[in-house]
Amino acid sequence: MTERLFEGADWDFHTLQRITDACETVAMKDLGLDVYPNQIEVITAEQMLDAYSSVGMPLFYKHWSFGKQFAYHEASYRKGLMGLAYEIVINSSPCISYLMEENTATMQTLVIAHAAFGHNHFFKNNYLFKQWTDADGILDYLDFAKNYVMQCEERHGRIEVERTLDAAHALMSHGIDRYPGKKKLDLREEEKRAGRRRQHEEEVFNDLWRTVPKGASKTRSAISLERRRKLLGLPQENLLYFLEKSAPRLAPWQRELLRIVRHIAQYFYPQSQTKVMNEGTATYVHYRIMTQLHQQGRISDGNFLEFLGSHTNVVFQPEFDDPRFSGFNPYALGFAMMQDIERIVTSPSDEDREWFPDIAGKNDVMGVLRDVWANYRDESFIAQFLSPKLMRQLRMFHLHDDPEERAGIRVDAIHDERGFRRVRRELARQHDVGYIDANIEVVDVDLSGDRRLILHHHVIKGAQLNETDAKRVLQHLADLWTYDVSLIEVDANDKVLREYVVSPRPITAAA
Amino acid sequence: MPIHIIDRRLNPGGKSLENRQRFLRRAKSLVQGAVKKTSQERDIKDVLEGGEVTIPLDGMHEPRFRREGGTRDMVLPGNKKFIEGDYLQRSGQGSAKNSGPGEGDGEDAFRFVLSRDEFVDLFLDDLELPDLAKRKVAQTESEGIQRAGYTTSGSPANISVSRTVRRALARRIALKRPSKEEIEELEAAIEACTDDDERLVLLAQLEKLKAKSKRIPFIDPLDIRYRRFETVPKPVAQAVMFCLMDVSGSMSEHMKDLAKRFYMLLYVFLKRRYKHVDIVFIRHTDRAEEVDEQTFFYGPASGGTLVSSALQAMHEIVRERFNPSDWNIYAAQASDGDNSYSDGELTGLLLTDKILPVCQFFAYLEVGESGGSAFDLSDSSLWTLYERLRNSGAPLSMRKVSERSEIFPVFHDLFQRRDTAQEKAAP
Numbered sequence: 001m002t003e004r005l006f007e008g009a010d011w012d013f014h015t016l017q018r019i020t021d022a023c024e025t026v027a028m029k030d031l032g033l034d035v036y037p038n039q040i041e042v043i044t045a046e047q048m049l050d051a052y053s054s055v056g057m058p059l060f061y062k063h064w065s066f067g068k069q070f071a072y073h074e075a076s077y078r079k080g081l082m083g084l085a086y087e088i089v090i091n092s093s094p095c096i097s098y099l100m101e102e103n104t105a106t107m108q109t110l111v112i113a114h115a116a117f118g119h120n121h122f123f124k125n126n127y128l129f130k131q132w133t134d135a136d137g138i139l140d141y142l143d144f145a146k147n148y149v150m151q152c153e154e155r156h157g158r159i160e161v162e163r164t165l166d167a168a169h170a171l172m173s174h175g176i177d178r179y180p181g182k183k184k185l186d187l188r189e190e191e192k193r194a195g196r197r198r199q200h201e202e203e204v205f206n207d208l209w210r211t212v213p214k215g216a217s218k219t220r221s222a223i224s225l226e227r228r229r230k231l232l233g234l235p236q237e238n239l240l241y242f243l244e245k246s247a248p249r250l251a252p253w254q255r256e257l258l259r260i261v262r263h264i265a266q267y268f269y270p271q272s273q274t275k276v277m278n279e280g281t282a283t284y285v286h287y288r289i290m291t292q293l294h295q296q297g298r299i300s301d302g303n304f305l306e307f308l309g310s311h312t313n314v315v316f317q318p319e320f321d322d323p324r325f326s327g328f329n330p331y332a333l334g335f336a337m338m339q340d341i342e343r344i345v346t347s348p349s350d351e352d353r354e355w356f357p358d359i360a361g362k363n364d365v366m367g368v369l370r371d372v373w374a375n376y377r378d379e380s381f382i383a384q385f386l387s388p389k390l391m392r393q394l395r396m397f398h399l400h401d402d403p404e405e406r407a408g409i410r411v412d413a414i415h416d417e418r419g420f421r422r423v424r425r426e427l428a429r430q431h432d433v434g435y436i437d438a439n440i441e442v443v444d445v446d447l448s449g450d451r452r453l454i455l456h457h458h459v460i461k462g463a464q465l466n467e468t469d470a471k472r473v474l475q476h477l478a479d480l481w482t483y484d485v486s487l488i489e490v491d492a493n494d495k496v497l498r499e500y501v502v503s504p505r506p507i508t509a510a511a
Numbered sequence: 512m513p514i515h516i517i518d519r520r521l522n523p524g525g526k527s528l529e530n531r532q533r534f535l536r537r538a539k540s541l542v543q544g545a546v547k548k549t550s551q552e553r554d555i556k557d558v559l560e561g562g563e564v565t566i567p568l569d570g571m572h573e574p575r576f577r578r579e580g581g582t583r584d585m586v587l588p589g590n591k592k593f594i595e596g597d598y599l600q601r602s603g604q605g606s607a608k609n610s611g612p613g614e615g616d617g618e619d620a621f622r623f624v625l626s627r628d629e630f631v632d633l634f635l636d637d638l639e640l641p642d643l644a645k646r647k648v649a650q651t652e653s654e655g656i657q658r659a660g661y662t663t664s665g666s667p668a669n670i671s672v673s674r675t676v677r678r679a680l681a682r683r684i685a686l687k688r689p690s691k692e693e694i695e696e697l698e699a700a701i702e703a704c705t706d707d708d709e710r711l712v713l714l715a716q717l718e719k720l721k722a723k724s725k726r727i728p729f730i731d732p733l734d735i736r737y738r739r740f741e742t743v744p745k746p747v748a749q750a751v752m753f754c755l756m757d758v759s760g761s762m763s764e765h766m767k768d769l770a771k772r773f774y775m776l777l778y779v780f781l782k783r784r785y786k787h788v789d790i791v792f793i794r795h796t797d798r799a800e801e802v803d804e805q806t807f808f809y810g811p812a813s814g815g816t817l818v819s820s821a822l823q824a825m826h827e828i829v830r831e832r833f834n835p836s837d838w839n840i841y842a843a844q845a846s847d848g849d850n851s852y853s854d855g856e857l858t859g860l861l862l863t864d865k866i867l868p869v870c871q872f873f874a875y876l877e878v879g880e881s882g883g884s885a886f887d888l889s890d891s892s893l894w895t896l897y898e899r900l901r902n903s904g905a906p907l908s909m910r911k912v913s914e915r916s917e918i919f920p921v922f923h924d925l926f927q928r929r930d931t932a933q934e935k936a937a938p
Contacts (some may be wrong), residue, residue, distance in 0.1 A: 013516055019512050039515045047519060050526040065573055067534030070527040071623035075563065094515070101520055150852020162533075169576050236906060267750065397590040401583040401598070408598040414590055427586040438576045462581030472574035 009104035058328035061149035073347030089115035096104035118282030144191040167476035168261035175240030280334015383428035641779030750839040757846035766878040770845030795821035848891025879913035
């Protein structure tokens, strides 16, 4: 019989090393995972709180909103309203996992299996992460961003920088390219680029040019709408990108700040689209690894029971009428789907053969799963792999709430033969970020007139913008654009529902 | 594949400190208001504790484009009895997710915990000690001596033996100076040696060793190190606070409570300015005595009232124990204003000649019964006296207080920048 990895709850760094080695063997040999090199860091609760307030990253530029986050988390943690996560894992290479020092040895094993192998594999192999994030460069880029913001504060004043960042943060959710562009983002190159540009500016700076009288500006004949739009790259849904490239009066450093915020938003974009899959993968991986270690006799029965306790808590899905219910638990749904795929692949029923002819009975569980993990995001994953059996098991149903409907909320579909496809389509749609975020884009700029920036919000299903927030965000937008901004809410038939117009605030000198 | 396991627990904490400060700076006026409100409600002792404050979220809100309303679709788990085409009542059970409009508006206030320092900082933010600038010069008057490494020259009294010997030892080892044992061993070998030739060789060796040991001294002047000292300006970082209180029968518990709050605030404030703060409690009726805190506030006493006795006692204590050049002296007097008429002259004299010249600050707090506002109190004998002194130029701060909630504003007034305080104080 093989030696136990640990006894009881205590661990030290040798134990961690043994645990990681054991997990790695299972992950590589049995599951065939492909991961970035691992870096495991043990931190205290206080450091975990620190990490929380900078969106989990080990370093970040300074901004008051992170302080607010910190104050908020700290208050709720102290009062016992909130427990801290067992780990945080960062999509970088090497892949950094933070483990809490309070965890028992069993929990550390669970967490290492979950983060250092589960999430890590997903980060490295999922197409969205490959397309949108640069795991090798992110930490260096954050370091660059931090220093850049600091330098800007020295040169241009803290308040100016803060104002630009506030505005950029307000627009962050609309600073994302949703469709792959021409080339992959290279964050290291970004950093060099900014440095080169600054150097160039300093080299060619000649104060004389400032004194040269300017000729009368050329009057340009009105160009056609089509041509103008094309020149500006409109319509454009990435508001931050548009401002960075086209806002008429931004200083270069402000453009660079917008660029930084945009890059960071883009870095997190895949995570928001793959919550179910990412957690499902990690949970499935830790479950397999822990079970395997237990079977090998490397974890005692008692410790395995402790693991099962935590595992069940993690994948607990309260029903809709339960007071604890707050939507689908991505861990629960993800894990259930992964297990379901395993079942379909190994012992399919006739129904499965009909619904999943490609994978049913294929017998290569890990092969199928690795392929799924690499090539899907939440929306497509659910649309493709949610099986009737699982829908029955979770007793899913679809509600349609139309405020116009007097009779109440209609039950549109349930987990029966007629409803399976509709329930599945609807659940998939709920996980589509393109559908969740408001669809706002820049459609035109009145270049010949008052330079007003015109945006459209394409209203889907009657959901309009929250008024107070919309006004505030538009205010930030107008401050960056420095001319009037108008946002028009239109429905699917191009009917105008509402129009906002916001003027920029005068820039208070040396505020 | 290499796996790095790193212990980060020893890394310096407080990574979020700067962000937190930025947040507080931004929310300053809001937080300050909250602190004021909180501190009025709690005991003064707890002022130092920090704690939770609530600020309106409005100023710190981070807006985003959010959608709301419209028709909604949702997929939920746990269907029990619904079939397709059923209608559910909107506000009934079975629609946990369906709360009406206004969902999410609940968080209009933001609660968080301020640390003790942050709390007191904000609390005392715009207060300023009087005459602090004046004493700044005096503060750096005395100089202290501090160790500062080693030097190659100095007075013999300052030779650092251990350092010198350590260097000598290192040098002897480096130059291979023969040790005493080595020589003795060789001598013993010569003694025991019978062969003449060998003996000659050994003798030559001994000679060589001895010469070498002579050439390389046990302690070379190069080895000697002296302890080095630096003089550093030493601020007078100590203060003494005299609490004078009338404990005659006319002082009620309520008045004593007011006085206590005032003293404590003063203490909190001094504690922030000075490393070391002593408190002397002097209570008086018709005679004064120095007592401990318990007796001061709670000990029973009765008798007439002679304020001069307390001032006399304070003067003596200053002369005996607190040299004004070493100590910053603060005094706070609380009384209901009674004093016997015959004592007025003496009190005034003591104050102007003996007490005020050595004091940084002298505050007089006249406490009244609760219910009567400060306005209703007619001027007492002591108040009249002090007012006359102040009008003739004596640096006195004075205030009337009758409610607990008045303590903070009074304190604030007293310690505001001097000029404005005086303008305000002049009725």
